[in-house]
Amino acid sequence: MKGLSRGLILTLVLTLIAAVGGTWIGARYIYAQQHQPSLHEFVHEELKLNTDQKTRLAALEQDFAVRRRAREAELRAANAELARAIQARHEYSPEVQAAVERFHDAMGELQKETILHVLAMRAILTPEQARQFDARISESLTEQAS
Known part of the structure; x- marks a missing residue:
């Protein structure tokens, strides 16, 4: 046993x-x-940037971080406005519509800032790095559409 x-x-x-x-x-x-690595990880870890590129990229990222935080603050403010408008009347009022439009405008501006940042990053790359970068961007933008 x-x-x-x-x-x-x-x-x-x-x-x-x-x-x-x-x-x-x-x-x-x-x-x-x-x-899949984020674009940030891809650029920093896989493109083998030289010292000058790293310095320039750091400046771009610092500038974008400031602009992104400002746009994200606009999004939060638009959401708060939307919440107040919905609570006030519990219907799709002109105030709700205006708040939705404000949110969409802020979201569009954030998207534009992001695209401009991506293009600025591309501008510091060598032709071969840019080719790899372009392929990665294309893959990122189309992978969710499949």
Whole structure:
């Protein structure tokens, strides 16, 4: 009986270890397959920028961060305005419509700022880096449309 219990316990422990190990390995494999580096990671880690490019890119990123925060503040303000307008009348009133339009305008401006930033980053790249960058941008913009 002791031999059977010991064998059963050993089997259960090994099964548990195998299950946990298999789950961990599977999760890491799936994550690796699905995780595509962000554009920021791609530019910094895969394009092998020289020192001058890194300096110029840092300045671009710092400038964009300021502009992005301002646009995001506009989005938050537009959302707050929308919330107030909906709470005031609980209908699609002219105030709600104006708040929605303000939000869309702010979102459009953020998108324009982002596109201008992406184009400014491209301008500091070598022709070969720009080719890789263009392919990555194209892939990013079309992968969700599929």
